[in-house]
Amino acid sequence: MTMATTSEAMNSGVRGTILAVDDEPDILVALEDLFEDEYRVLTTSRPAEALELIAAEPDIDVILSDQRMPGLTGDALLAQAREISDAQAILLTGYADISAVVSALNRGGITGYVTKPWDPALLRNAVRGAYERHRLARDLATERALLRGLLDHSGDAIAFKDTEGRFLRLNARMAARLGAPSPESCLGRTESEILGAGADTAEAADRAAIASGAPTETVAASGPEAAPTWNQVTRVPIRDPGGAVVHLAVIERDITEQRLLETRLRQADKMQALGTLAGGVAHDFNNLLTAILGSLELALPKVAGDARLSRLMTNAAQAAQRGAALTKRLLTFSHRRDLQARVVDLNAVIRGMDDLLGRSLGGFVQVERSLSDDLWAARVDPDQLELAILNLCINGRDAMPEGGIVALSTRNETVRGSTDPNLTDGDYAVIAIRDTGTGIPPEILGRVFEPFFTTKGVGQGTGLGLAMVFGLVQQSRGTIRIDSAVGRGTTVLLYLPRSREAVEASPTAPAAPAPAPRRARVLVVDDDPQVRHVTASFLNGFGYDEAEVPSGEAALERLDAERFDIVVADLAMPGMSGLDLAEAVRARWPSLPFLLVTGHAEAARIPADFSVLEKPFPSADLAARVAALLAPEA
Template identity: 90%
Template sequence: MTMGVTGKASPPTVRGTILAVDDEPDILVALEDLFEDEYRVITTSRPAEALELIAAEPDIDVILSDQRMPGLTGDALLARAREISDAQSILLTGYADISAVVSALNRGGITGYITKPWDPALLRNAVRSAYERHRLARELATERALLRGLLDHSGDAIAFKDTDGRFLRLNARMAERLGAPSIEACLGRTEAALLGADAEAAEAADRAAIESGAPTEITAAGGGPEAGQTRESWNQVTRVPIRDPAGAVVHLAVIERDITEQRLLERRLRQADKMQALGTLAGGVAHDFNNLLTAILGSLELALPKVAGDARLTRLMTNAAQAAQRGAALTKRLLTFSHRRDLQARVVDLNAVILGMDDLLGRSLGGFVQVERALSDDVWPVKVDPDQLELAILNLCINGRDAMPEGGVVALATRNETVRASSDPNLKPGDYAVIAIRDTGTGIPPEILGRVFEPFFTTKGVGQGTGLGLAMVFGLVQQSGGTIRIESEVGHGTTVLLYLPRSHEAVEAGPVAASTPVPAPRRARILVVDDDPQVRHVTASFLNGFGYDETAVPSGEAALERLETARFDLVVADLAMPGMSGIDLAEAVRGRWPALPFLLVTGHAEAVRIPPDFSVLEKPFLSADLAARVAALLAPEG
C-alpha cells in the first residue's frame, strides 16, 4: 500500500483535488505523474482507507478507482463513496470487466470508465470533464442554497416571474400576501388569477419594468388581502428585470418590503418636529403676553384703591382683573406645552394624587358622569410636578365628559409597565408608571387623532375650548421624561395613556404653605431694570407703595452706570432684555458688588437655564408676590 499527496502549493480553491485508488503502487505513481501539474492528487492502495479519506476530505472533486482490488471492488467502493460525497467517479478497468462497468453505472453513479492500459490524453480529458461537471454542479448547488435561504428567511415577499407574469419561484411571505394557502398553489399562475381586479396595478407595473428593462421601485399603500388587513400600511416594491446571455429580458424578480413601521416612525418624527416648532412659537407668544398681563394686572391693582367709593367701577375693574388672571393661567399652559416653564417636580405617589382629586373631579364633571378607579397597589413612584399632573388629569377627564353628552363613565387606572423596545421615539426602554384615563364617549375619528396635540386645535364650538388642554398634557409628560398615547375608536370611547418614568427615590411630602412675608419695615433703595416701560412703571409703583425708594432704568447698561454712582440695597431686573440680559447683569453685579441682593423677573424660562441660586419671580405677579420676595431678600438672613 502506498499513500501520498503531491502537487504544487496552489490554493485548493484554484486546483481541483483527485483521489486515486489502486492496489498497485506503480499505477498510483503513474497517476500522480500524469495529474500533479494540474491537480492536487491524493493516493491510497486500500479501499477502506479511501472511504476514510473521502469522509475527511469534502473538497475531493474526482475519484479514480481501479475495479479489481482485494477487500472491496471498485464498483462497490464508488457506490459507498456516492453515499458520503458528491465527487465525480471514473472507473479504471480492464477489457474483461464490462459487467463491472455496468454495475458501477447502476450502483456507483460513475460518469465514465477508462480501460487499462489508458491513453493519457483520453484520461486527462475524462478527468478534466468530470472536474468541470463537479465544479458547475457545486456552483449550482450553492446558488440554489443561497436562493432558497433568501426565499425562506427573508422578511420581504420575494417572487420570480416569467415575462407573462406567471410565478416560477416565490417564498411563503409572498404567498401569504397573495392570500394563497401555499407556495405550490401560486406556481404557474399569474397575480391576476390569484387576486383578480386587485392585481391590475401590479401587473401594469410588471409590464412597465419588463418593457423598460431597468429596475423600478415604487411605494404602494395597502398590503393585500392577508388576514383581512384593514390597518394603514405601506409596501416598497422593487422590480428587477433578469436578462438571458443574449440580453433579452426573460424573467422578472419582484421584492416587496413592508415599510409600515418606518413610515409611522417618520410620521411621529415629523409630528415631534412640528410640536417643537409650535412650542417655540408658543413660548415667544407667552413671553410677550406675560409682559402685557403684568402691566394690566399691576395697573388694575394700583387703580382699585382709588375707586373704592364707586361700587360699579370697582366691580368692572375686578372683572377685568379676574379675566387677566385667567389669561395668566392660559399662558402657563402655553409655557408648559412649549417646555419653557420650569416644573416644580418632586417624587409622588400617583394613587395619592388621583385620590386627592375626588372633590375636584366631582365638582368639574357633574352628576351625569360616573368616576371609576382601578389603582394598582404597588404602582411605582414618579418624579413630576403634582400640580401640573392634577391639571393634566382634570383636562383629560373634562375631555372625556365632553365626549359623553348623555353621560357615561370616566375610569382612571394606574399600573406598572416595563418597555423593552418601542417604535415610538418618545418612549425609551425602561420602567414606567402608567395612568390610563378612559371614557365611554363618541371616540375620535382617525383623521383627527393625529392633530389632537396641536395647540389651539379643537373640535369644540367657539368659546367652548382653547385647544390647549392636550397640548399642555403633552408638554408635561415630555418634560417629565415620558410620553402620551391615545387609543380611540369612533363610537367606542377613548383611552389616554400617560407614561411617566419610574423614580427610585422615596416619595416626598408635599410643601407646607408658608405665610406671606411682611415687607421689611426699613426704607431701602431699590433699582428696577426692565426694557418694557409699562412693566417698569408697575413694578416701581408697587415698590413705592411698599415704602421703598425706587429708581427705574430701561437696560442693563444703564443699571451698571447707576450702580457706579449711587448705593442700592436691591436690584430687581427683567430676565429677557435686548443687549445685556438679566443674567448678564446679575453676574456683573455679583462680580463687582457681591453682597448686593438681586431678583430676576421673567415672563418665561429662557433657553439659557437660570442658575439655581438666583432668586426668580415669574410674571405676571401681584403686589403681594413682589412684596414677599423683596422682604425676604432685604431681611438680614436673606
C-alpha cells in the same frame, strides 16, 4: 438671479447648494455674503423663477425663502417646492405670523423658521443642520438602493415572473404573503390564480412595468384602516441579450415601522418649530399680563366701596390669570419652561381634583375613580399634571354631548420589550382617563397630538390641549398612549416612570410679606415702562424706597452714583440683559442682593445661584422675595 463663482460651481460635487428667495435684493446680497464661503449659493427675487431653478437643479440642499413676497408667499412657494424637490426648507420672516408658520410646517415641510433681522451665527447653524439632514437622507437612500440588490436572503418578499405573470421563482416570504403553503405550490401560476380577484391591482402594475421597460416603485397599504400595513413594491424588468423584456423581478418590503418613524419625526419637527414660536412670544405675553394683573391689584383697593366696579375688575383679573396659566402651558409644550417637578402621590393629586372636576364637567357627566392602593410614586409637576388630567376629562366630556361617564383609574405596570420606541423598559405608574363618548375616527387618531389641530368648532378649542399633555409627559420622561374606536369611547394612558424616592410634601404658601426693613432702597430695572411702574408701585406699597431705570447700562450708572440695598431687574432687555447686569453687579458689588424677574422661556439658562421670580407675579410674592434677600441670613 446671481450664481456662485465658476470655481465654486466646479466644486459643487463636494459643496452644498443653497437657494435663497427674497424680493429684496439687499437681503439676497446679505445671504450670499453670509454663505458663499461655505456653499454654492443661488439667489432669485421672483418665486416663479425659484420654482424653475428647483426643477432644473436637482442638487439643491436647502431652500431659504422669505414669507411676504409679491405673487407667491413663502409658505405657498415651499409647498410647491416640496412636490418637486427633497431639499430642506427654512422660512425667513420679519413678522410673527403664526398662521404662515403653521401653513409652512404643514404644507411646505419646513424644518424651522428664522426671524428677521437674523442672528448670523444662528442662521448659519440652522442652514448647516438642514444641509447635514439633507445629505444624510440622500446618503441613506443611496445605501438602501445598493443593499437592495445584495439581500438575496433578506426578509423581503421576492419573486421572479415571466411576461405572462406566472411565478418562476419566489422566496418563502412571498409565498406566505400570497397565503400559499410553500413557494413550490406557486410555481407556474399567476397571482390571480392564487388570490382570485384581489390580485387585479398587482397584475396591472406588473403589466405596466413590463410595458415601460423601466423599474417602478409603489407604496401601498393593506389591512384595517386604523392599523394598516405599508408595503413598498419594486418591479424591475429583466431583458434578454437582444434587449427584450423577458422576466420581471418583484420585491416587496414591509415599511410599516419606517412610516411610523417618519410620522413621529414629522410630528417632532412640527412641535420643535412651534415650540420655538411659543417660547419666543412668551416674554411679551407675560409682560402684558404682569402689567394688567399688577394694575388691577393696585386699583382694586381704591374701588372697594363700589361693588359693581370691584366685581368687574375681579373678573378681569381672573381672566388675566387664565391667560397666565395658558402661557405656562405653552412654555411646557415648547420644552422651554422648567417643570416644578417633585415626587408626588398621584392618587392624592387625583383626589384633590374633586371640586375642580365637578365645576368643570357639569352635572351631565359622572366621574368614577378606581385608584390602586399601592400605586408607585412618580416625579412630575403636580400643577401641570392637574391641568393635563383636567384637559383630558374635558375632552371626554365634549365627546359625550348627551352625558356619560369619565373614569379615572391608576395602576402599576412593568414594561418589558415594548414595540413602542417611546416606552422604554422599566416600572411605570399609569393614569388612565376613559370616557364613554363617540370615539376618535382612525384618520384623526394619528393627528391628535399635532399642535393647533382640533375638531372643535371655531372658538371652542385651541388645538393645544393634547399637545400640552404630550409635552408634560415627554418632559417627565414618560409617554402617552390613546386607545379609541368610533362608538366605544376613548382611553388615554399616561405612563410616568416610577420614583423610588419618598413623596415630597407640598410646598407651603409664602408667609405674608414683612414690612420693608429700614426703608430699604430698591433699584427697579425693566425696559417695559408699564411693567416697571407696576413693580415699583408694588414695592412702594410695601414701604420700600424705589427708583426706576429702563436699562442695564442706566442701572450701572445709577449704582455708581447712589447707594441701593437691592436690585430687581428684568431678564430679557435689549442691549445688556438682566443676567449680564447681575453678573456685572456681582463682580463690582458682591454683597448687593439681586433679584431677576423673567417671563421668558430661557429661564433654564440662569445659573442656579441667582434668585429668580417668574412673571406674572402678585405683589405678595415680590415683597416676600425682596424681604428674604434683604434678611441678614441671606
